[in-house]
Amino acid sequence: xxxxxxxxxxxxAKPHQRKLAVGIDLGTTNSLVxxxxxxxxxxxxxxQGDVILPSAVRYLENAIEVGMVAKQxxxxxxxxxxxxxxxxxxxxxxxxxxxxxxxxxxxxDGESHMPFIETAQGLKSPVEVxxxxxxxxxxxxxxxxxxxxxxxxxxxxAYFDDAQxxxxxxxxxxxxxxxxxxxxxxxxxxxxxxxxxxxxGLIAIYDLGGGTFDISILRLSKGxxxxxxxxxxxxxxGDDFDHAIATWVxxxxxxxxxxxxxxxxxxxxxxxxxxxxxSTQASVTLNYGDWQGxxxxxxxxxLVEPLIARSLKACRRAVRDSGCExxxxxxxxxxxxxxxxxxxxxxxxxxxxxxxxxxIDPDKVxxxxxxxxADTLAGNRGGEELxxxxxxxxxxxxxxxGGLMEKIIPRNTTIPVARAQDFTTYKDGQSAMMIHVLQGxxxxxxxxxxxxxxxxxxxxxxxxxxxxxRVTFQVDADGLLSVSARELSSGVEASIQVKxxxxxxxxxxxxxxxxxxxxxxxxxxxxxxREHQVEARRLLEAVQxxxxxxxxxxxxxxxxxxxxxxxxxxxxxxxxxDASAIETQTKRxxxxxxxxxxxxxxxxxxxxxxxxRLNEIEE
Amino acid sequence: xxTLCHFALFEIKPAFKLDLxxxxxxxxxxxxxxxxxxxxxxxERERRQVLERAAxxxxxxxxxxxPSRRARYxxxxxxxxxxxxxxxxxxxxxxxxxxxxxxxxxxxEAGDVDGIAxxxxxLKKSQAELETEFDSCWEHSSKQETAExxxxxxxxxxxxxxxxxxxxxxxxx
Numbered sequence: 091x092x093x094x095x096x097x098x099x100x101x102x103a104k105p106h107q108r109k110l111a112v113g114i115d116l117g118t119t120n121s122l123v124x125x126x127x128x129x130x131x132x133x134x135x136x137x138q139g140d141v142i143l144p145s146a147v148r149y150l151e152n153a154i155e156v157g158m159v160a161k162q163x164x165x166x167x168x169x170x171x172x173x174x175x176x177x178x179x180x181x182x183x184x185x186x187x188x189x190x191x192x193x194x195x196x197x198x199d200g201e202s203h204m205p206f207i208e209t210a211q212g213l214k215s216p217v218e219v220x221x222x223x224x225x226x227x228x229x230x231x232x233x234x235x236x237x238x239x240x241x242x243x244x245x246x247x248a249y250f251d252d253a254q255x256x257x258x259x260x261x262x263x264x265x266x267x268x269x270x271x272x273x274x275x276x277x278x279x280x281x282x283x284x285x286x287x288x289x290x291g292l293i294a295i296y297d298l299g300g301g302t303f304d305i306s307i308l309r310l311s312k313g314x315x316x317x318x319x320x321x322x323x324x325x326x327x328g329d330d331f332d333h334a335i336a337t338w339v340x341x342x343x344x345x346x347x348x349x350x351x352x353x354x355x356x357x358x359x360x361x362x363x364x365x366x367x368x369s370t371q372a373s374v375t376l377n378y379g380d381w382q383g384x385x386x387x388x389x390x391x392x393l394v395e396p397l398i399a400r401s402l403k404a405c406r407r408a409v410r411d412s413g414c415e416x417x418x419x420x421x422x423x424x425x426x427x428x429x430x431x432x433x434x435x436x437x438x439x440x441x442x443x444x445x446x447x448x449x450i451d452p453d454k455v456x457x458x459x460x461x462x463x464a465d466t467l468a469g470n471r472g473g474e475e476l477x478x479x480x481x482x483x484x485x486x487x488x489x490x491x492g493g494l495m496e497k498i499i500p501r502n503t504t505i506p507v508a509r510a511q512d513f514t515t516y517k518d519g520q521s522a523m524m525i526h527v528l529q530g531x532x533x534x535x536x537x538x539x540x541x542x543x544x545x546x547x548x549x550x551x552x553x554x555x556x557x558x559x560r561v562t563f564q565v566d567a568d569g570l571l572s573v574s575a576r577e578l579s580s581g582v583e584a585s586i587q588v589k590x591x592x593x594x595x596x597x598x599x600x601x602x603x604x605x606x607x608x609x610x611x612x613x614x615x616x617x618x619x620r621e622h623q624v625e626a627r628r629l630l631e632a633v634q635x636x637x638x639x640x641x642x643x644x645x646x647x648x649x650x651x652x653x654x655x656x657x658x659x660x661x662x663x664x665x666x667x668d669a670s671a672i673e674t675q676t677k678r679x680x681x682x683x684x685x686x687x688x689x690x691x692x693x694x695x696x697x698x699x700x701x702x703r704l705n706e707i708e709e
Numbered sequence: 710x711x712t713l714c715h716f717a718l719f720e721i722k723p724a725f726k727l728d729l730x731x732x733x734x735x736x737x738x739x740x741x742x743x744x745x746x747x748x749x750x751x752x753e754r755e756r757r758q759v760l761e762r763a764a765x766x767x768x769x770x771x772x773x774x775x776p777s778r779r780a781r782y783x784x785x786x787x788x789x790x791x792x793x794x795x796x797x798x799x800x801x802x803x804x805x806x807x808x809x810x811x812x813x814x815x816x817x818e819a820g821d822v823d824g825i826a827x828x829x830x831x832l833k834k835s836q837a838e839l840e841t842e843f844d845s846c847w848e849h850s851s852k853q854e855t856a857e858x859x860x861x862x863x864x865x866x867x868x869x870x871x872x873x874x875x876x877x878x879x880x881x882x
Contacts, residue, residue, distance in 0.1 A: 109750075240750070270749045314737050403881055410874055467749035477741055504771070506745060508764040566760055567745035629752040680754040687755055691762060694742050695718075 109240045111270060111468035112231045113278070113460025116220060116244055116258065118176040118327060119300030119427065121145045122454060123227040123242075124461035125235060126470070131282070131461040133454050134234045142453065143230075145300075147172050147222045149209035156226045165359065168194040168351035170209045174329060175223075177301045178205060178216040179261075180253030194351025217257050221264035228267055241268035243464040245456050247302040248274035249322035249483050251529050252541050252571050259568070270467040272568040275299070276306035277317060277480055278459030279425045282450055284310045292318075292418050294409070296438050296446065297425035297456075298401060301327035305405045307412040307419070316479045319411035319502045321404045326397060328365070328428030334393040335361030335385065343381035365390070369430050391433045398437050405441060411502050422446040427453050479504055484539075486563055486571060489526035491516060493535045498563045501531065505569060510562040512578075519551040523559060525575050525584075546575040546584040619669040626664045626676045633657060633683050636690060644689045656682050714786060715769035725783060725844045729774060736770045776840050777863035783847055784856060791857060799858050802865075809869055813876065822880050829873060836866050 113131075115122045120142045124133040133141035140158070148160035148171040155163070164171045172195070178186055183197055183205045196208040206213040224244075231239060244267075246258050255272055262269045276295035283293070290310050297304040304322040308315055336357040340347060349357070360376060364385055367374045373386040409416055422438060424446045429435065438446050450458065466476050481504055487497040490513075499509050515523065523546045530538035549557050558578040565571050576583045634657065641650055656679045663672050716723040719735050741747070743762040748755055772778045781791060809832075816824045843859045846852040 271746065406881055407878060410877060463746075467746055469750055477737065477744060478746060479740060479744075504767045506760050506764045507767050508761070509768070564760075564764065567763075625752065628750070629754075632752050632755065680752060684754060684758075688758055691743065691755075691758060695739060695762075697742075 108470055109468040110231075110235050110237050111240050111461075111464035111470070112227075112235075112242050113273075113457050113462070113464045114224065114227055114242050114244045114267075115275070115278075115457035115460060116176065116224065116246075116261075117145055117299055117456075118174045118302065118329065119145055120453065121223050121227060122457040123231050124454070124457035125231060126461050126465040127235075131458045131465070133457050134231055136230055143223065143226060145174065145176065145223055147175070147219050149211040149214065151210050154211070154222055156222055165352050165355040168355050169196060172207060172209075172214070172219045174301050175216050175219040177325070177329075179220065180251065180255070180257040181205070181216075194354055217261045218264060220258070220261035224262055224265035224267060228265055239267070240468050241270035241464070243271045243273050243278075243460045243467065244269055245273050245275045245278050245460050247297070247299070247322065247324060248276050248304045248306055248317075248320040248480075249302065249324045250569075251324075251484055251539055252486075252569070253539070254324070255569050259570070269568075270464055272570075273460055273463055273478075274304075274306065274317070274320065274480055274483075274569075275456045276304050276320065276425065277308070277315060277478055278456045278463065279423055279450075280306070280308050280310065280315055280459065281462050281476070281478070282455045282459035283421075283423050283447065284313075284315060291420040292412075292414060293421045293423060294405070294419045294442065295423045295425060296401070296405065296429065297322075298428040298434060299327050299426040300329050300428070301325075303327060303401050303404065304425075305401070305408045307408050307414065314477045314479065317481045317502075317504075318414070319408045320481055320483050321408040321411065322483075323400060323404055326400055328426070328431075329358075330397050331365050331394050331428065331431065332358050332361035334397065335364050335390070338385070338389075338393055339376060339378055339381075339383065342383050343378055345378075365431065369432060387432075394431070394433065398434055401434075402437060402441055405438075416442060419444075423455075424448045425452050425455055480567075480569070481505060482507070482565055482569055484529045485531055486541075486565070487528050487538075488513075488561060489528060489535045494533060495528050495530070495535055495538050498561070499565065505565050506567050508562060508564040510560050513559045513561060514555050515549065515552065515557045515559075516554050518554050520554065520557070521549050521551065522547045523549065523575070525561060525573065527571070527573050541571065542573070544573075544575075544584060546577065546582065548580070548582045549577050550580045550582075552579075615669070619667055619672075622669050622672045622676065623664055626660055626672050629676055629679055630657065630660060630664070633679065636683075636686065640686075640690055640693070644693065645686060649686065652682050653679075653686070715773055715782060718766070718769050719773065721773075723783060723786060725776075725780060725840070725847060727773065727779070732770070732773055736766070739766055776836070777860060777867050780840075780843050780847065780856075780860045780863060784853070784860065787847075787850075787853075789853060789857065791860065799861065802858075802862055806865060813869070813872060817876055817879075820880060822877075825873065825877060825880075829870075832866060832870060832873070836863065839863050839866070 110125070112123050112125045122133045122141055122143065124131055135141045136143070143157045144161040146157060146161035146164065148155040148163050148167060150170070160171055161173065164173055186193070186197070186205055197205045198208055198213055204215050206215050228239065242262065244258060244262055246255055250258070258272060259269055276297050279295050279297065280293060293308055293310060295304070295306045295308065302322065302324050303326040304320065306320040307318045309318055339357055339360065357378065360378060364374045364376055368385070368387050368390050371387070373384055376383050376385055409419070419442055422442045422444060424435065424438070429448070429452050435446060463476070463478065465471055481502045482499060483501060485497045485501045486499045487495045490496045498511050499507055524543060525546060526543045527541040528535060528538040529541050532538055546559060549559070559575055560578055561573065561575045563571060563573055574583065633653065637645070637650070637653060645653070660675045660679050663675050666672070714723070719732060721727065721732070740763070743759055743766055745756065745759055745763055748759045772782050784791065812828065816828060839859055839862055843856060843863070847856040
């Protein structure tokens with residue numbers, strides 16, 4: 091394993107020094123890491139010069155293989171080789187069975203209902219498998235860029251729900267990556283096209299990946315990327331094309347549908363290869379055992395037609411949601427390897443009435459865009475040129491009486507967002523209320539995805555309908571939800587950072603972190619100390635700069651004295667090895683500068699408007 | 710900013726007729742200053758504060774750019790909080806409401822995809838008429854009841870529009 095460069099305490103990167111940040115496309119089939127170097131965003135190659143890392147992980151007794159080596163052993167060692175793990179992220183066992191295919195894995199239930207896969211290294215959750223892929227990419231980036239990363243932007247399908255997003259973030263944490271932002275894949279692609287190719291106006295991003303389909307409608311104007319609507323199908327992808335061919339072979343060859351895992355794997359590989367060849371050839375000869383058959387492109391198109399039709403339907407819906415018409419779309423961008431299938435391109439061209447854009451490699455465009463965003467977030471570009479306004483893909487709401495879902499935040503609402511709604515009790519003297527958080531578009535609770543349940547207790551006795559319970563939903567810029575409930579007359583409160591029903595429990599995460607540190611030869615307590623030191627320095631840097639800049643204007647003498655004293659205390663502590671003292675003092679400093687920070691933020695809003703007014707006068 | 714009225718936040722005079730271009734360009738300027746992306750590397754406390762402000766800004770923008778919400782908000786600024794349940798009788802509009810609904814049901818039963826576009830156009834026209842009417846009366850305290858009635862009509866048409874969208878979706882299956 092490569093040695094990582096770790097800055098000495100007190101020798102942290104200078105503020106003006108370029109910070110290393112990467113964009114990671116954690117795909118169903120393939121994953122990539124990209125970075126902006128000398129002003130150009132490009133994927134980083136491994137030692138063999140390959141930029142694409144197959145999203146395949148094989149667990150041997152004493153080793154973990156990731157990438158091409160693992161992918162190639164899939165047929166020979168199906169139980170221990172995990173492919174397309176992204177399809178299991180944030181999903182329960184029941185969901186996975188619904189994916190409608192035979193999977194060659196042995197699943198076991200974990201304490202959190204998250205499915206675990208039995209491997210030669212014991213039980214592995216989809217989050218851990220994803221973390222193993224991310225770890226390889228992190229190592230590759232640190233080696234290539236020559237330093238420790240400040241963070242990464244990781245892309246997720248726009249259509250990912252809260253559970254799937256949370257799972258992705260957990261995987262990054264296990265891999266030792268600081269997530270600067272979860273970015274929707276189509277938005278990342280739009281950034282790549284918008285910034286590198288100067289696209290403007292209304293654009294559609296058609297993203298058909300290995301396991302998911304996404305469609306987004308965005309308005310691009312002078313560096314502002316405003317997502318108007320997004321939609322898709324989180325269980326539709328290029329893998330389904332392979333399945334369609336494999337199923338056809340099974341029928342044609344008269345095979346039993348009860349195949350051994352290794353046979354299934356072989357058939358899928360056969361299907362995948364045939365699909366790729368049919369992008370350039372009119373027909374392909376398939377061999378399986380004694381059976382041989384010919385698949386023409388025409389017949390292949392009949393097989394996949396229903397799949398493509400599903401994607402087009404989602405496109406029409408997204409356009410409707412955006413409030414625009416199909417013919418207003420000025421450009422259609424193709425993303426994902428499956429958009430190489432000619433049938434897909436022609437169907438999309440027909441729907442939008444224009445040839446789709448394919449000039450940036452559809453396999454790389456997401457990672458390229460993510461790296462640009464990472465570079466911006468790390469502060470290397472200056473915030474002025476790029477602004478992403480994204481939306482939530484699915485409506486969020488609560489269960490109400492009668493098994494109905496009451497929507498609190500409708501889909502395609504710009505994030506971050508906070509909304510509140512008041513509810514009341516239905517029985518006299520009711521002292522508790524169950525809050526059941528849901529995600530989805532349907533009216534009935536049973537059709538929605540259950541995200542979390544929690545209880546508000548201690549409501550003072552009142553007649554039915556008298557209590558006023560305000561439930562507040564907040565979605566952050568990563569699209570992650572937290573919910574709080576409060577009885578207004580008594581102030582009784584309960585809140586939850588939504589832990590998805592199929593997410594990992596805190597206990598599981600702690601154990602996995604422990605495991606991953608052992609594996610990486612890392613020391614947990616050293617890591618905790620370093621994290622606190624980083625946060626402390628970050629705060630020190632921010633507060634000192636703020637005081638220099640605005641102290642005279644926004645602080646009175648007394649406030650300034652208090653802040654200066656707390657700064658001094660934290661400075662004295664930051665290089666010691668007392669993690670908990672550093673943490674406490676960081677919190678103190680943060681606390682005494684709270685009001686100051688708020689004042690500064692409001693002043694900067696005023697300044698933004700004032701600056702505008704000045705420009706208007708000049709015009 | 711938390712206590713500022715939505716109009717003040719955008720530094721626009723409270724009015725029903727708004728320059729939407731101006732509103733959206735100011736929104737973008739403000740969004741740049743408080744977008745969480747600009748604070749990705751900031752201390753946790755600042756990230757929390759900026760998240761709240763960005764959410765407030767988005768909410769204000771959402772209210773101001775949606776005519777029925779803007780109308781309702783203007784009335785609330787004048788101290789008129791509309792209750793959730795409809796209390797004002799509006800027999801004249803009730804009749805129209807029923808006609809709209811019947812037509813929509815007919816479209817649905819006939820599976821008439823081509824009939825949707827003209828229906829949507831008429832809906833848009835009615836919405837525009839309501840907006841003009843509201844604009845001319847909301848400021849007069851003697852016409853508050855009318856204004857409130859108009860807001861309820863707007864809300865009904867909003868709901869109808871979303872039902873039309875759902876119908877389009879079903880017919881697309």
